[in-house]
Amino acid sequence: MRKQQTLEYAEEPRRRGRHRSLEAKAAILKATLQLLERESLRKVTSDAIAKRAGVSKATIYKWWRNKSMVALDAYLAGMTERVATPNTGSAEEDFTEQLKSLTAFYTSTLGRLFCQFIAEGQSDPGFLASFRERFLYARRDAARVMWRRGVDRGEIRSAVDGEIVLDLIYGPTIFRLLAGHGSLNDSESEAMVEAVFGGLRRLDYQRPPKKAGSLVKRRNGQL
Amino acid sequence: MRKQQTLEYAEEPRRRGRHRSLEAKAAILKATLQLLERESLRKVTSDAIAKRAGVSKATIYKWWRNKSMVALDAYLAGMTERVATPNTGSAEEDFTEQLKSLTAFYTSTLGRLFCQFIAEGQSDPGFLASFRERFLYARRDAARVMWRRGVDRGEIRSAVDGEIVLDLIYGPTIFRLLAGHGSLNDSESEAMVEAVFGGLRRLDYQRPPKKAGSLVKRRNGQL
Amino acid sequence: MRKQQTLEYAEEPRRRGRHRSLEAKAAILKATLQLLERESLRKVTSDAIAKRAGVSKATIYKWWRNKSMVALDAYLAGMTERVATPNTGSAEEDFTEQLKSLTAFYTSTLGRLFCQFIAEGQSDPGFLASFRERFLYARRDAARVMWRRGVDRGEIRSAVDGEIVLDLIYGPTIFRLLAGHGSLNDSESEAMVEAVFGGLRRLDYQRPPKKAGSLVKRRNGQL
Amino acid sequence: MRKQQTLEYAEEPRRRGRHRSLEAKAAILKATLQLLERESLRKVTSDAIAKRAGVSKATIYKWWRNKSMVALDAYLAGMTERVATPNTGSAEEDFTEQLKSLTAFYTSTLGRLFCQFIAEGQSDPGFLASFRERFLYARRDAARVMWRRGVDRGEIRSAVDGEIVLDLIYGPTIFRLLAGHGSLNDSESEAMVEAVFGGLRRLDYQRPPKKAGSLVKRRNGQL
DNA sequence: ATTTAAGCGAGACGGTACGTCTGGTCTTTAT
């Protein structure tokens, strides 16, 4: 949307005809956000958005493919603050700080939208792709910087794949967020990062000699 | 459902009146599963289930609150295989094996239902709770056993909270599954478990003396 | 219904098995009547009847073909009073009296059922036939007696078909009852009978010579 | 509907927004009529109408309160022929002619709808009122003209209330139509009008002196 | 100044799923 707009309205000479109403656009995004604070994305109808924005449904569907896309734009536009990339000198502290503030955000009203987007994406692969590209990757890029610093500084084992690092740090929280098991707060966040950095392995453990054939045979081993 | 059934039909003397048709129940679950192999939960309609099962819609809604609940029952009933709890003598190997088979399952047709349930749960808290209680907790109990063994054996640091351990191991995979970033295969699973066990921290790293006030101030630090 | 019962249960020595519950039958009819005092036949459900009668739906459908038949029986059983056939010595007075009391009845709660039966009969010819045979014809027989007396006495023109006489007297009231136009009360009833007996024709009217071809041609001349 | 349309679409300047599709309206009415030629109103479903009209059910329910109202509109729209008001110079002949053509119509496929509407009206007072106002009263107005002429001409006794006259003439036929007793054909129609005009009373009858107390006492004298 | 190409609000539309309801049947156990 943003890109399009830039292309369409800024670079080229202005096209003939009435221009897109920026008031309408802003009203739509604002109305969407306000509605989403009270109801889940599924329950917010496009009619409601149109009505609250004082806008016609046609205008909405002219500029957005569907309701979810409007919500995504509203979400992105609503997050004025830039991504925080703490730089404390310690990658572990950086991640801890970030995970804490991220958890605080995700458990807020607006933050819960993250879950709704993931949910919507499960039955709309195109939307999921948009969500990844326009939201997730941006955030991961920021986090990747923190990881990089840690590696460069010699803090983080370079053998561990960066992508896995990110999923290791954020995955558990997001899982809890989506499934609703387990609590989410500062001390949990701290404990998670500590565990990820410290690892589960007890260093003084002497592994007994492995016996062959000890693997249990099975077909479906779920979680 | 299961519990009810046990209570209603097995333990008590049979009640008066026509009994719940087990054929109908089985047909509904089977039809649901078959339909879910081809379409997402959202697209499978209750009419289609009724038709394919040769059953009236009223019968469905008599026993299940809504479509999602039918799907959940169908899913649980369809997973005939017991939960695999590998016991190789090494917790790390156990988790690796389990994560691998779990990933294989979750990326299968039926397994993708997991995502649909999580998605459905985002706009239906009651359903999410059911899902947790009837599916997630059972799986986690099994995994907890593996963790316990590792702790008892001296393999796993007892300082790390068991729940965090589980989320650390399964969270990243589930995050990838839901968000669709990152690949899911045996080697990724192995790498993940290795990373979780080994930790990110480089042991030979000498932490520099901490400087005060180095924390970056920010309000919204997303992901 | 009644006859069957008498035959099966009263005259023979009691047969093996559980006997038909006369209480059930009475309860069904009573419950039906009570429900019909508050709701139209369409809105009274067979479930409601069963519940209120403390009886199983199967029992209802075992003895009656459908809901309407139950209502018809309930209606007939509820009209304990015999048909009034006034005998004042004047057919006109007889009919006036009867039409008045009939109107009073038909505008009562129970009496409105008459309309419901006619209504039900429009989409269930079998029921309409039953209704005619078990209710209408009986009432008409009684009225026919009054007509007969009038003819015998020389009061009523014998040239007029008896069936037409009955419909002339009762048709207008029933039409008003069903269509809801026009009022229904004693003076209207009196006026109706007076008009039917007196006729519309003015006796001193000299009919002008008829002109040929004066009939307007048309295809559909509705009411 | 008709009135609305006139107000909304003809008199005012066209309103903003997409206009009501007259094609859809026509298709709905046509489909309804065609279905009603084969099935009773009860058995014609709104789904069937929608399907046959190539229209969404929502469109139907947007403009009509329920199925019956659609049928009423279809019925009224389908009666293209104007109301016949024969003018033969004789009121009796006028009524005879009209009753004959009316009977012919009411016993036709489409005409039987009249009964269905009356039936529907018994459990839906609002619909009955609509039916009266939009159909019955129009027809009665036409018939009233014929009565008026008869009165003015000196043919019909002015002492008889006009409304009663109408019900006297049409009530018997409608009663037979609804209850299904008695035949309906030209000669019956003729006989009915003749009887109404001639009256039942034998003119040469000498009434015997009335005896007091001859009235039979009763509470419920039904028909 | 006029044309013309959009964009807009209003709101009707087709499609389709939902979950509910009712009528009437059938099954099981109790009497």
Add this chain to the structure above:
DNA sequence: ATAAAGACCAGACGTACCGTCTCGCTTAAAT
């Protein structure tokens, strides 16, 4: 044998939402 309990099937009901479309009006660049 017949009852009560109550599950069952068929299928209509009216509602809701989605995303599309049409209409008449408005705006602004191009002529």
